[in-house]
Amino acid sequence: MSAQKSYNLQDSGVLRFPEGFVWGAATAAYQIEGAARDDGRGPSIWDTFSRTPGKVHAGHTGDVACDHYHRYPEDVRIMGDLGLHAYRFSISWPRIQPDGAGPANPRGLDFYDRLVDELQGGGITPIVTLYHWDLPQTLEDRGGWTNRETAERFAEYAAIMYSRLGDRVETWTTLNEPWCSAFLGYASGIHAPGRTEPEVSFAAAHHLLLGHGLAVQALRAAGASQIGITLNLAPVLSDDAEAASIVDGLQNRIFLDPVLRGEYPADVVERAGRFTDWSFVKDGDLEIISQPIDLLGVNYYNPQTVTGRAGEPANPVYPGSEGVAFPGADAPKTAMGWPVQPFGLTDLLVRLSHDYPGTPLIITENGAAFDDVVEDGQVHDVGRLSYLDGHLRAAHAAIEAGVDLRGYLVWSLLDNFEWAEGYRKRFGVVHVDYNTQRRTPKDSALWYREVVRRNGL
Numbered sequence: 001m002s003a004q005k006s007y008n009l010q011d012s013g014v015l016r017f018p019e020g021f022v023w024g025a026a027t028a029a030y031q032i033e034g035a036a037r038d039d040g041r042g043p044s045i046w047d048t049f050s051r052t053p054g055k056v057h058a059g060h061t062g063d064v065a066c067d068h069y070h071r072y073p074e075d076v077r078i079m080g081d082l083g084l085h086a087y088r089f090s091i092s093w094p095r096i097q098p099d100g101a102g103p104a105n106p107r108g109l110d111f112y113d114r115l116v117d118e119l120q121g122g123g124i125t126p127i128v129t130l131y132h133w134d135l136p137q138t139l140e141d142r143g144g145w146t147n148r149e150t151a152e153r154f155a156e157y158a159a160i161m162y163s164r165l166g167d168r169v170e171t172w173t174t175l176n177e178p179w180c181s182a183f184l185g186y187a188s189g190i191h192a193p194g195r196t197e198p199e200v201s202f203a204a205a206h207h208l209l210l211g212h213g214l215a216v217q218a219l220r221a222a223g224a225s226q227i228g229i230t231l232n233l234a235p236v237l238s239d240d241a242e243a244a245s246i247v248d249g250l251q252n253r254i255f256l257d258p259v260l261r262g263e264y265p266a267d268v269v270e271r272a273g274r275f276t277d278w279s280f281v282k283d284g285d286l287e288i289i290s291q292p293i294d295l296l297g298v299n300y301y302n303p304q305t306v307t308g309r310a311g312e313p314a315n316p317v318y319p320g321s322e323g324v325a326f327p328g329a330d331a332p333k334t335a336m337g338w339p340v341q342p343f344g345l346t347d348l349l350v351r352l353s354h355d356y357p358g359t360p361l362i363i364t365e366n367g368a369a370f371d372d373v374v375e376d377g378q379v380h381d382v383g384r385l386s387y388l389d390g391h392l393r394a395a396h397a398a399i400e401a402g403v404d405l406r407g408y409l410v411w412s413l414l415d416n417f418e419w420a421e422g423y424r425k426r427f428g429v430v431h432v433d434y435n436t437q438r439r440t441p442k443d444s445a446l447w448y449r450e451v452v453r454r455n456g457l
């Protein structure tokens with residue numbers, strides 16, 4: 001990955017996005033739905049993990065969250081008030097198949113039926129994520145993503161969902177951020193299922209990708225036309241090309257290459273060799289994984305800044321990254337401690353269009369956590385508004401550079417359960433008072449409404 005570039009970001013005047021550019025917002029089931037035991041929903045690994053002492057801030061769980069399961073009509077109305085074109089949401093697999101297999105739970109299906117109909121009634125295009133981390137616990141009890149059979153169960157679940165919603169949902173993404181599922185869930189253990197076994201995390205990554213490929217086959221066979229995957233990608237900034245390449249491989253190329261080129265990068269295979277012999281890769285797997293897709297979802301928050309340092313132990317979230325240090329970036333930070341570096345988005349999008357040409361891109365997540373305060377019924381979230389403005393300018397610079405970028409979905413519509421951080425980190429453009437479930441559009445939402453209306457800044 002190149003060192004820091006400076007793009008000629010226009011710093012004033014109105015920037016128009018292409019005609020038909022899709023403006024929306026994104027959420028995920030476990031983070032907003034609540035109703036964890038309602039209508040036959042089974043336990044997921046996040047129900048288990050959030051109840052494990054010390055894993056989630058203050059023991060927060062997704063039991064209630066934003067109560068979106070019951071309040072979705074109000075939330076769809078808010079989307080309409082903001083003029084959103086599209087809404088990206090995930091389906092809770094354990095709501096559909098409480099044990100991760102077998103016949104679908106009709107009341108679980110009914111909820112997503114109602115939600116899709118509500119969206120359609122509001123003129124809002126649904127964009128479905130089939131898996132956003134809430135694996136049915138029963139499947140984890142059998143090894144979870146380290147078990148190849150989970151990939152097959154995932155494809156069966158995908159087919160169930162298409163058969164119910166395929167007449168109204170055109171855009172399907174299989175996985176959200178398989179890097180997090182594999183390396184936060186099975187290597188570092190900071191996410192569910194909380195396993196600290198780097199030696200099995202590469203198998204988990206492979207089976208997630210196999211599940212993606214099998215699901216693409218199932219969706220395509222059923223008639224789906226717009227299928228993709230969402231990856232959390234980060235440009236790597238470094239004064240050391242070797243260190244940059246190591247992290248770029250472990251974060252980006254380990255997923256981009258199998259999905260878009262049908263092969264694992266040789267340097268990643270070699271570096272992971274200290275953990276695994278890769279025997280979990282069976283003949284034909286990579287052909288399945290690299291099934292053609294119609295769009296690539298890109299989740300971008302910030303670059304990774306690294307440097308080479310002899311003797312540095314591997315970062316737990318990057319097994320195989322021995323000799324690489326993560327000094328942090330000299331830049332303003334969000335409430336997550338993540339650097340605000342919009343140029344990284346331009347850099348990433350331009351790189352993707354050069355290195356992986358031919359697949360349209362959509363920003364499926366971009367946003368920031370800041371500590372918000374409600375004052376007289378308003379939230380003056382200047383930091384978030386500035387973050388979004390900078391990143392939209394960066395996205396526009398990428399389009400100007402020739403990138404085929406189809407849309408932007410802000411993370412997130414609502415404040416919600418931010419995984420190990422619980423509810424203390426707020427990413428929403430709409431504030432949620434968790435005591436009253438009152439929604440309050442923040443200044444950033446009102447600004448975003450104007451961006452959508454003008455199709456530009």
Ligand SMILES: OC[C@H]1NNC[C@@H](O)[C@@H]1O
Pocket residue numbers: 028031177232299365411418427
């Ligand atoms: O950390 C912010 C977001 N990142 N991508 C996945 C989402 O579930 C997170 O809330």
